[in-house]
Amino acid sequence: MRVQVSHLSRYDYSSEVTLGMHQLFLQPQFRPYFRVLEESFTIHPSPDGQNYRQDALGTWYKQAWFSEPTNHLKITTEWLFELIPHNPFAFIIDKGFEDKAWNHPQFLFHYEGHELFVQAYKSNYSNDSFLNYLMPIKEKSTGLIDFLVNLTQEIYQNWSHEIRHEQNIWQAGFTFSQGKGSCRDLSLMQMELLRILGLACRFVSGYAFNPDLEDGHELHAWMEVFLPGAGWIGLDPSLGLLTDHRYIPLACHADPERTLPVQGTFGGVSDSALETHVDMKLI
Numbered sequence: 001m002r003v004q005v006s007h008l009s010r011y012d013y014s015s016e017v018t019l020g021m022h023q024l025f026l027q028p029q030f031r032p033y034f035r036v037l038e039e040s041f042t043i044h045p046s047p048d049g050q051n052y053r054q055d056a057l058g059t060w061y062k063q064a065w066f067s068e069p070t071n072h073l074k075i076t077t078e079w080l081f082e083l084i085p086h087n088p089f090a091f092i093i094d095k096g097f098e099d100k101a102w103n104h105p106q107f108l109f110h111y112e113g114h115e116l117f118v119q120a121y122k123s124n125y126s127n128d129s130f131l132n133y134l135m136p137i138k139e140k141s142t143g144l145i146d147f148l149v150n151l152t153q154e155i156y157q158n159w160s161h162e163i164r165h166e167q168n169i170w171q172a173g174f175t176f177s178q179g180k181g182s183c184r185d186l187s188l189m190q191m192e193l194l195r196i197l198g199l200a201c202r203f204v205s206g207y208a209f210n211p212d213l214e215d216g217h218e219l220h221a222w223m224e225v226f227l228p229g230a231g232w233i234g235l236d237p238s239l240g241l242l243t244d245h246r247y248i249p250l251a252c253h254a255d256p257e258r259t260l261p262v263q264g265t266f267g268g269v270s271d272s273a274l275e276t277h278v279d280m281k282l283i
Contacts, residue, residue, distance in 0.1 A: 001083045002037070002283040003209050005248075007219070009262050011073040013270040019045075019066035019073060022264030025205070025251035026077050027052065027060050033086035033245040040078040045070045055258070057120065057202075059251045075262065080283065081248065083209075088242035089145075094229035098144045101197070107138060109198040111228065118226060121200035121254045123192065127173055130196045148225065148235060149242070151193065156240030159186055167274075169256050183238040187223040188256050190237045200226040204234065205259040206249040209280050218278040221256075222247065 007026065024043075028036060043050065047064035054060050101109040111118045137154060141147035160180040172192035175181040181189065191201040201223055208220035222236040222243055234243030251259035266272070 003081045003083060004281055004283050005077075005079040005081065005207055005218075006277075006279045007077045007079075008275070008277045009075045010275045011262075012273045012275070013071050013266070013268075014272075015268065015270045016069040016071050017266040017268035017270050018069055020265035020267060021063065021065045022047075022073075022262065023053075024062040024064060024075060025059065025259060025261050025263065026075065027062060027250065028079065028081075028206075029059060029249045029252065031245075031249070033084045034248060035082045035084070036079060037082055038078070038080035040076070042076045044072075044074045044076075055253070057253055059253065059259075061251070069268075073262075083245045086245035088234065088244045091230035091233070093144065093227045097228045102144060107135070107197055111198075111200065111226075114226075114228060118200035121202050121226060122198065123195045125172065125192045125195055127176075127192070127196065129173075129176065130193050133176075134193060134197065144227070148194075148233070151190070152235045152237050152242070153240045155186055155190055155237035159189075159237070161186065161238045167260065183221040183236075184256060186237040187221045190235060191223045194225055202226075202232070202252050202254050203256040203259055204247075204249050205251045205256075205261065206247060207278070207280065208236070208243075209246045209248075210239075211282065218280045219261075219276070220247075221259075224252065 043064055045068060047066050050062055050064040052060055053063045101107060137150050138147055141150050162180055162182060164182040169188055170181055170185040172189040175185040175189040187203055191203060194201050204222050204224055206220060207218060222234055224232040224234045226232055234247060236243055250261065253259050
């Protein structure tokens with residue numbers, strides 16, 4: 001299957017500004033289930049310099065810097081992907097990791113031998129309502145994978161998905177109480193639900209292709225949980241799915257704010273307006 005993606009991000013400023021250094025998280029991150037057949041990455045105004053860099057948690061991005069005044073910033077990317085079928089359930093996890101927590105009265109996971117690696121992906125977030133919500137799901141599950149599938153389905157069925165054009169992300173507790181949220185909000189909520197149990201999680205921003213869905217899923221957010229033996233496992237609470245070859249990540253980070261597609265500053269006194277559009281189609 002071949003999919004073409006066109007992605008526009010445009011910022012218009014009410015008066016001339018000087019653009020600072022920008023980090024553009026618009027580069028597809030390597031996965032063995034897709035190949036990039038064609039690509040185009042244009043920035044206007046043309047930067048003084050640009051290069052690919054890698055952040056502390058492994059995501060590649062484009063860094064660009066400017067010096068000339070401008071009243072806009074326009075970033076256009078074009079990609080042609082070949083998607084190769086990928087079974088998201090084809091893995092085996094470390095049974096010891098699962099059993100020690102599953103049979104423990106506190107249902108708390110420990111990464112023996114991985115603690116330093118996973119520390120950045122855990123949090124000290126505390127919410128008694130979260131644990132009270134999770135325990136009945138555990139009781140009806142046969143193991144950790146079944147629990148993750150059931151939790152992802154529970155969120156999909158009981159929290160309504162809405163498209164919010166604001167760039168902010170709701171706090172997990174607020175999304176939990178509202179019973180609704182954007183893909184970003186629901187992904188962060190599921191991350192914090194699982195972090196309560198000691199699981200390491202990261203936020204993912206990227207493209208999700210499903211021609212049967214309504215608009216708004218092309219530029220998408222989901223989450224991943226780290227399971228020893230299997231590595232990072234993608235979960236999409238907006239759709240109740242484990243992620244497969246139709247998910248193309250652009251950025252992964254423990255902090256959702258660090259996955260925004262365009263990150264940068266400008267100098268001057270000006271208002272700014274963002275226009276963004278993603279189009280995906282089969283070729």
